Amino acid sequence: MSRSNRKSQIVQTAAHLFRKEGYQAVSMRDLADNLGIKAASLYNHISSKEEILALIIMDMARTFSEHIAEVRKNENSSVDKLTEIIDMHLRTTFHKTDVLACMNREWKHLNDDYRKTYLQLRNQYENDFLQIIENGMETGELRSLNPKILSNTFLSALRNLYHWHDRDPEFSEDRVRESVKDYLLSGLLLG
Amino acid sequence: MSRSNRKSQIVQTAAHLFRKEGYQAVSMRDLADNLGIKAASLYNHISSKEEILALIIMDMARTFSEHIAEVRKNENSSVDKLTEIIDMHLRTTFHKTDVLACMNREWKHLNDDYRKTYLQLRNQYENDFLQIIENGMETGELRSLNPKILSNTFLSALRNLYHWHDRDPEFSEDRVRESVKDYLLSGLLLG
DNA sequence: GTCTATAATAGGATAGAC
DNA sequence: GTCTATCCTATTATAGAC
Numbered sequence: 159m160s161r162s163n164r165k166s167q168i169v170q171t172a173a174h175l176f177r178k179e180g181y182q183a184v185s186m187r188d189l190a191d192n193l194g195i196k197a198a199s200l201y202n203h204i205s206s207k208e209e210i211l212a213l214i215i216m217d218m219a220r221t222f223s224e225h226i227a228e229v230r231k232n233e234n235s236s237v238d239k240l241t242e243i244i245d246m247h248l249r250t251t252f253h254k255t256d257v258l259a260c261m262n263r264e265w266k267h268l269n270d271d272y273r274k275t276y277l278q279l280r281n282q283y284e285n286d287f288l289q290i291i292e293n294g295m296e297t298g299e300l301r302s303l304n305p306k307i308l309s310n311t312f313l314s315a316l317r318n319l320y321h322w323h324d325r326d327p328e329f330s331e332d333r334v335r336e337s338v339k340d341y342l343l344s345g346l347l348l349g
Numbered sequence: 350m351s352r353s354n355r356k357s358q359i360v361q362t363a364a365h366l367f368r369k370e371g372y373q374a375v376s377m378r379d380l381a382d383n384l385g386i387k388a389a390s391l392y393n394h395i396s397s398k399e400e401i402l403a404l405i406i407m408d409m410a411r412t413f414s415e416h417i418a419e420v421r422k423n424e425n426s427s428v429d430k431l432t433e434i435i436d437m438h439l440r441t442t443f444h445k446t447d448v449l450a451c452m453n454r455e456w457k458h459l460n461d462d463y464r465k466t467y468l469q470l471r472n473q474y475e476n477d478f479l480q481i482i483e484n485g486m487e488t489g490e491l492r493s494l495n496p497k498i499l500s501n502t503f504l505s506a507l508r509n510l511y512h513w514h515d516r517d518p519e520f521s522e523d524r525v526r527e528s529v530k531d532y533l534l535s536g537l538l539l540g
Numbered sequence: 541g542t543c544t545a546t547a548a549t550a551g552g553a554t555a556g557a558c
Numbered sequence: 559g560t561c562t563a564t565c566c567t568a569t570t571a572t573a574g575a576c
Contacts, residue, residue: 180457
């Protein structure tokens with residue numbers, strides 16, 4: 159198989175296994191077995207196990223950062239901005255489940271350099287999100303709750319929707335998006 | 350040190366390290382170092398690394414199950430029941446942070462028997478929670494959103510509030526509880 | 541690009557002295 | 559209850575043949 163095809167195949171399979179078993183629990187032999195080759199052959203395509211993890215995580219982390227930076231500076235209302243962010247998380251939850259779960263659960267195993275960059279990106283993401291929330295409160299679009307606590311709670315909900323796929327595959331992406339949007343934006347109580 | 354004191358000290362220290370580094374990343378030698386003894390000495394108090402993980406997780410899992418079973422069968426309104434559940438999660442988030450994070454992140458590494466029991470408890474918990482939500486919708490106390498999607502989203506938010514302690518130690522438990530309650534129960538939009 | 545063989549290390553766990 | 563010494567296995571990664 160060609161070098162670059164095999165490489166992306168390795169990364170994809172690794173993401174799947176890392177998500178299912180955890181990064182440390184998956185050996186290079188396990189990964190190779192799943193690809194039908196021997197462990198030593200992996201090193202013709204990647205330089206280390208850590209590199210695979212970085213290839214999985216860093217790209218997704220940058221995608222999220224770029225997305226929220228664009229949303230933050232566009233001219234939409236706060237509710238529309240929050241809707242765009244929910245949409246992004248839902249798309250990723252449904253179409254990049256393995257990578258998203260890997261990122262959320264295994265980033266601690268990145269090497270020092272990548273982990274530092276990852277945490278910078280995550281902090282930046284959370285700051286951008288907080289800014290959007292605070293803007294919405296200032297313009298009166300959103301209720302004046304504590305913005306930091308609200309951000310953290312909102313993001314906790316969004317980031318962990320991938321647990322879905324392990325348990326409730328019965329709902330379509332559209333169905334989930336509408337309900338999640340409705341709940342997270344409008345609230346729970348009647349009237 | 351007496352046998353039972355040392356044992357609970359081992360479990361507590363392990364919970365802290367497992368949370369910080371991940372179960373697989375913490376060796377018995379790391380754990381022993383943190384306790385100021387040698388790895389071999391640990392085995393005078395516990396039988397295996399897996400047993401330590403089970404001691405951390407299973408007790409907390411049962412506590413959550415018993416709590417929601419009691420809440421489900423009491424006579425309070427749905428909103429009061431949800432409030433009791435939020436309170437329980439907040440108490441645990443603030444006072445048993447290490448154990449809670451361990452349970453959420455490391456349960457996959459339980460041995461087969463414990464993992465099976467853990468998943469039964471978790472399923473039962475989610476069913477009880479779903480029942481409470483569905484009841485609230487039937488009596489008209491809650492808006493009629495999709496109950497499964499709502500449960501999943503609500504629980505995603507609650508279960509992951511422990512990320513807090515890693516980042517925003519500035520808020521008191523009471524302050525967080527009131528804001529989280531307000532948001533998760535009442536909603537975000539003004540009016 | 542994949543293989544076999546192997547180096548180098550780290551891990552969980554036990555035996556037996558004190 | 560803790561120690562030293564050690565066993566056994568599994569791991570990441572490399573060397574060199576095909």
